Amino acid sequence: MNRAFNFGAGPATIPTEVLEEAQKELLDFKGSGISIMEASHRSKLYEEVHNGAIALMRELYEIPDDYEVMFLQGGASLQFAMIPMNLAMGGKIQYANTGSWSKKAIKEVKVQNLDLEIVASSEETAFDRIPEDITFDDDADYAYITSNNTIYGTQYKTYPSTKAPLVVDASSDIFSYPVDWSKVDMLFAGAQKNAGPSGVTIVIAKKELLNRVKDSVPTILRYTTHAENNSLYNTPPTFGIYLLNLTMEWIKKQGGIKAVQKMNEEKAALLYDAIDNSNGFYTGHAQKDSRSLMNVSFNIKDKNAELEAELIKRTEESGMIGLKGHRSIGGLRASIYNAMSIDGIKALVELMEKFAAEKQ
Structure with a gap:
């Protein structure tokens, strides 16, 4: 079989050796007699995969101990709504608009009728650049950027510095460069570009930031719900997390x-x-x-x-x-x-x- 060179924007190419390892283990994972797809998410068999993936992410990304690592569902698109639900405190929220995904995130803030301000945009030039000198107010509830824009082919070279909590949608460049966590309070991504298959959403956030959530937010949509339950409050996308774990192992092997x-x-x-x-x-x-x-x-x-x-x-x-x-x-x-x-x-x-x- 000749593997195609897959230049698709996502779901995207997965390392061949990751797929080969999954193929080898598909029917019998670690001698258990079952596929990891069939294993209970409460079982020790799956628990090792789940916790192993989190540990590898922490190691490779050098995630500080005061950050929570969560596996959620609903894609990055659900995060567009969850972020303002959980982080808005009644003050202003500021976004930089650099493409289609920023616009979709902005739309979800407007749906919630929150105090929104667009501090920078490159829409007038067909999103052909990252705006220069993006400045967020220190007292904003949070500041928001999309680190890489898949449609227009633009990417931040450095994240803006701000005293307001910075939220980064890194869906299309997660795990592709080291992150300066001193600048970032929350980073999230759909897994299907660099971290594995579609179906897994990664959220990495400062623990203290998660405590902002109001009682009016539905239980399943609270970050605290998932943080307190090690992303096992409900059944996670177990096979996707298994493949994510193999992808983290592959990144480690690359150096x-x-x-x-x-x-x-x-x-x-x-x-x-x-x-x-x-x-x-x-x-x-x-x-x-x-x-x-x-x-x-x-x-x-x-x-x-x-x-x-x-x-x-x-x-x-x-x-x-x-x-x-x-x-x-x-x-x-x-x-x-x-x-x-x-x-x-x-x-x-x-x-x-x-x-x-x-x-x-």
């Missing part, structure tokens, strides 16, 4: 987060160089100082839809999938998360260069 970051920088450099050195045949959507290491969105000269469709067809014929750009900006998008190999990038660059030479 840890810093080693993964270096690989990501090398992969992105290869692809951006191909775009920049194409004599204008390819143009990136994001401004250079905001370019993402995870999602590379680009067009063919003059946004030639016919040529873009032809290139996408050529990539698919060559065993590369998921390169069609998001409908809102068109073009092409290569999502090059942790598990995308350097060989995949080289194959794409070679095809892009050949195609440009033919068509110019």
Whole structure:
């Protein structure tokens, strides 16, 4: 079987050896005679997987002891609503708007009729950059950013400094670089880009922040409910957490987060160089100082839809999938998360260069 190079934005490529290990253990996990999918979430068999995943996350991400690590469900999209439910204290809430997912999060704050302020936005330039000098008020209930924007291919190079608690949606760049926890009070992500399959939502938050929750918040939607029960208040997505655990083991084998970051920088450099050195045949959507290491969105000269469709067809014929750009900006998008190999990038660059030479 030939594995395709999967450049899809998510659910995204998973390390081959992770899938192979899951395949090997699928019917008989650790000699138990059952699949981990069949194990009770209250059993010792599963408990070791669950706690092992949390321990590995803490180790690799260097998460401080005063932060809670939780596995939730509902995707990052449920967090858009849960965060204001749990963290709003009656004061103002401030968001930076850098793309579609920021806008969806902002919408959920408006639904709750809270005091919302957008402190920065790049919407007027089609979200082609991270706004400069984002400033949050010290007395805001919390400040909110989306660290990487999958559709537009932009990414924060550093997080804004603020005395207000900073909440980071890191759904598309979690575990791809070290985090300075002195700047972050809550970080959350859907797992399906860099941490495993869809179905698991990771929430990492300062314990003291969780105590803000009001009695009016439904029990299942309180962070304290899940923190106090080690994310076992209700049945968690056990198989997804098992795969997340294997993915954390894979990251450790690569040399840890810093080693993964270096690989990501090398992969992105290869692809951006191909775009920049194409004599204008390819143009990136994001401004250079905001370019993402995870999602590379680009067009063919003059946004030639016919040529873009032809290139996408050529990539698919060559065993590369998921390169069609998001409908809102068109073009092409290569999502090059942790598990995308350097060989995949080289194959794409070679095809892009050949195609440009033919068509110019």
